[in-house]
Amino acid sequence: MLYINGEWKEAYSGNKLDVYNPATGELIDSVASGGKEEAKEAIQAAKEAFKTWKKATGQEKGKYLAKVAAIMKERVDQLAETITLEMGKPLPDAKREVLGGISYVEWYAEEAKRVYGETIPASHPNKHLMVLRQPVGVTAAITPWNFPVSMITRKIAPAIAAGCTVVLKPAPDTPISAIKVFECFHEAGLPKGVANLVVGNAEEIGSEMTESSDVRKLTFTGSTPVGKLLLRNSANTVKKVSMELGGHAPLIVFEDADIGMAIKGVLGTKFKNSGQTCISTNRVYVHESIAEEFGQKLAEATSNLKIGNGIEAGIDVGPLINSQALEKVESHVSDAVERNGKVLCGGNRYDTDGNGTFYEPTVINYATEQMKISTEETFGPVAPIFTFKDEEEIIERANHVSYGLAAYCFTNDLGRGYRMMEELEYGIVGINDPAPIVAQAPFGGVKESGIGKEGGRSGLTEYLEEKFVSVGTAK
Structure with missing residues (x-):
């Protein structure tokens, strides 16, 4: 079903989208599949809703989000099972995803009350200078299949908290x-048009x-090539954009690291x-003095x-999302073996x-560096081990030419840890921490x-615009 202006709807065309379980190949369900007309209708609904939603108080917006979080908590098991059936991750991991998604809703339920403006000291005695922070407007959100619940809440919760209205297109997988997430929004009584769901083409x-031109903000999580296409297509209306794109994370293990912790x-x-995550380790760099020992222990x-x-x-490892993903992993492993891996x-x-569509953890x-796996995002369960000699060398090699999402480093040298966090050209760095992602960061x-x-x-700032106001007070 589609969810537009507070109502559940079928697509005008009557088209359906078949959803399959990647672990079994079985059909799970068929859902309504919309297109241009449904998207246009949802955008119009969001535009109308924005007229009043932008004026809602922080407390009011926070109460709605808190209610959504409460409903999601009641349905953790149901939501987790849906994730596992659709994209394959083990049920405990799916449950952790749902709880993580809820944490974003809870965080922004509180942050809705803290959209602050600013007063600037004036350079003239007869002026008052202020900065207002106001919601950017109708937001289009496009989310991926690998975290089908938490990626939705991570986008919609701050948008709603800021006073924006949203049209969401989820991944077809x-x-x-x-x-299921939008059922929680509906039952929380969110005003019509504030959150809209369009599944389909x-x-x-x-x-x-x-x-x-009615969409003033686009937020996307997915591959870098698709992100670049969306950026180009958004240029004509000069939208505000946020893009969470591909990654090629290095994980560096120094000779003084706790090997067990690093493994x-x-x-x-x-x-x-x-x-199958954008912050997955793609390259494991191990100091040459411990590389053989580390490789054997990691393989075990x-x-x-x-x-x-x-x-x-x-279950620890589930299937890949589809046969294309499986073939890509196979090609990366074959290429590595051909190049003496x-x-x-x-x-x-x-x-x-x-x-x-299962592939053995490898x-x-x-x-x-001549292997495909050293530069292309594998998006599969393959860990290639590279060796390095010293700190200067590994900084240069770890800093990928194009990507810069996440990096990890294991060392017991405090000074080295600080040097690495400064020199690694990534938006997220985990020092002796393989799980640095939290709602408040x-x-x-x-x-x-x-x-x-x-x-x-x-995350809240991404959905706000700054407006400078100068008030003359001369008599």
């Missing part, structure tokens, strides 16, 4: 998760979002969600991960009697990994 909906770090940043730990349908108990564990499709030793990249931030105070 995971529309049911979006519908990406080209038609995206074009209407970028071309409409857990790789397991957490590489194999969670089957490596990786071999113990249990692969299977995420709905079953005890050594597979320490994994390296093959995981046999599920012809069903599902560790590759002796990785080099900004999330976003530099270079071609993105524009703007999500989360924390910065």
Whole structure:
């Protein structure tokens, strides 16, 4: 179903979108699939709702968001199961995603009360200078399939808290998760038109979002090529944009690091969600003095991960989202082997009697910069190990030419840790911390990994415009 102006609707065309379970290949459900007309209608509904929503008090907006969070908490298990069925991640990971998504709603329920202006000391005795911070307007949001609940709340919650209205287009692989989230918005009594959901044709909906002059803000999470296309298409109306794009995260292990902690770090940043996250480790750099030991221990730990349908108990690694993703992972591993990489564990499709899109968690030793995996985002459960000699060398190699989203570093040298956080050209840096993402902190990249931030105070600012006011008081 589509959700426009507070009502659940079918598409005008009657078209349906089939949703499949990547673990089994089975059809889960068919949902309404809209296009240009539905997008246009949703934008108009958001435009009308903005006239009153922008005037709502922070307390009022916060109360609605708090109610949404409460309803989501009651449905954590249902939401998590939907995620697992649609995109495959193990049920405990899906539950953590839902709880993380709720944390953003709760955070911005409070931040809605803290949209502050500013008074500036005047340079003339007969003037008063002020800065007002006001909602930017109708916001178009496009979310990915790999975190189909938390990516929605991370965008919609700050937009609503700032006083914006929203039209959301979720990924075609995971529309049911979006519908379940919007059921929570509906039952919380959010005023009509404040939040709208349009599932369907990406080209038609995206074009209407970028071309409409009524849409004043576009927020997108997805691949860098698609982000660049949306940026180009938004140029004619000079929209405010925020882009959370691709990544190619390095994870650096120095000779003085706690090896056990570093291995857990790789397991957490590489194999969670089957490596299908923008902040997944793509390159594991290990000091040459400990590289052999580290590779063997990592391979042993990786071999113990249990692969299977995420709905079953005890599963660590679920399927890839589709057959195209599986083929990409295979091509990266084949290329690495052809270039003298050594597979320490994994390296093959995981046999599920012809069903599902599983790939074995894989560790590759002796990785080099000539391999595809060293520059292209694999988006799969493959950990290539590179070696390095010293700090100066690794800083240069770790700083990817194009990407700059997340980086990780393991060391017990405090001074080195501070040097690395300064020198690594990434929007997010975890020092001895493989899980640095929290609702109260900004999330976003530099270079071609993105524009703007999500989360924390910065996430609210993305949905606000500054207006300077000068008041003359001369008699």
